[in-house]
Amino acid sequence: MNNNNEVLTNAAGIPIENNEVSKSVGKQGPLLLEDYTLLEKMAHFNRERIPERVVHAIGAGAYGTFTVTDDITQYTKAKLFSEVGKQTEVFARFSTVAKSKGGSDIYRDLRGFALKFYTEDGNWDMVGNNTPIFFVRDPMKFMDFIRSQKEHPKEHWRHDRMWWDFWSLSPESIHQVLWLMGDRGAPMGWRHMNGYGSHTFSFINEANERIWVKFHFTTDQGNKFFTEEQWMQMQGVEPRWATKDLYQAIEEGNYPSWTMHIQLMTDEQAQNFQWNPFDLTKVWPHGDFPLHKVGKFELNRNPENYFAEVEQAAFSPGNVVPGISWSPDRMLQARIMSYADTHRYRLGVNYDTIPVNKPHATKANTPYRDGFMRVDDNNGGRTNYHPTHDEYPEADKRAEDPAYHVSGMAARIELDEEDHYDQARMYYDMLNAEEKARLYHNIAGSLGKCEQQIIDDQMKLFRNVSPELAEKVQQEMAQSEPPKPEPKPATV
Structure with missing residues (x-):
């Protein structure tokens, strides 16, 4: 809302034509590097807070082993999947999203679910969440969404109003x-939640054929959740309950594990799918695209030093090994740049030489030189340019992806499909009566703190999902006590 007729500009004072839609090649094509508005917005956002992570600041991690149980070599040439029984070292980091360091790790929020596979072709980082979807599908809106989850710029505490204002x-x-x-939204610790790649990725096989893929990691401990009252009470007793639970389970030899599955979609199926298959706010229904079992990973070793191994761990969706690649998912395309850029700011340009981040099953042989905190041999006396008649590493054609066709005008083309409610309705309808009752209660306790305009706008969205949902939330808010005014400091 703009009552002052102010014009939004970039840092140079140049008017911004659109602050919500990225520039792409056609509706489903990749994003363009020339979109300076998006790049500046992302780059500035990545540098807003120091020294903790901009998001996912609170977390825990552990080492383990991934074991292949089922053959998927017809779909991918990635070496970690090359044979049944093959094992690969992994490092996992679980995290909350919104709160800053020092906060609770069991409050209501999404959870980060990041895996680093130390393969002989380099590190594959599977950087996902504990849900298969997300709040936005265009990266131009991501920075604004995260700010709505953070502290108010004046009062410096989190307001329920801020996130409902954005969502509505x-x-x-x-x-x-x-x-x-x-x-x-309130899993009972890291061990009792699923993980998802969330984005659409792609597999490349030995015939250089591409197929679209989604990654799923199902907890073998079973999904368990806190009620609203339970997590609120528990965070007052032990705000790092999830971190403590994971650490102690591993120390006691009760090693948590997850089973990896994939969903597969051909390009022909993608062209005929009723939803945009690269839209991060959508899932692929399991009935149409069933889960295929791949393997299992187990966490069996705690880090020796939290700062060195967990706090300095850096994951990037840009780290894909031969046989695994990306898709035109707009959010994924932006994350390829954004994550590594954030790490260079937070940890330094040589963050990938930190032991937890460097390859374990092969040796990095990069063209990169110098930079802040370079502590390895800096490629010794090897020639530092290419091409050259001197000794220099060769490129590997095996890492090349097959081409895929894109077309369209270079413009800010909005993903304007008005199908926001189809899958939300499918999700709502699958909940049982007890789950729905808790959903109404949780929404009412938060949305009820907002002013009427935000409530009304959000209720319109709820009605588009289900009239019952809106009606029950209204009833729950009416029965709830109004929020008590915050205490004022005593005067002397």
């Missing part, structure tokens, strides 16, 4: 909002 004006968020405000 972003109808594509409704699917993820229902996940967050239901049971799945």
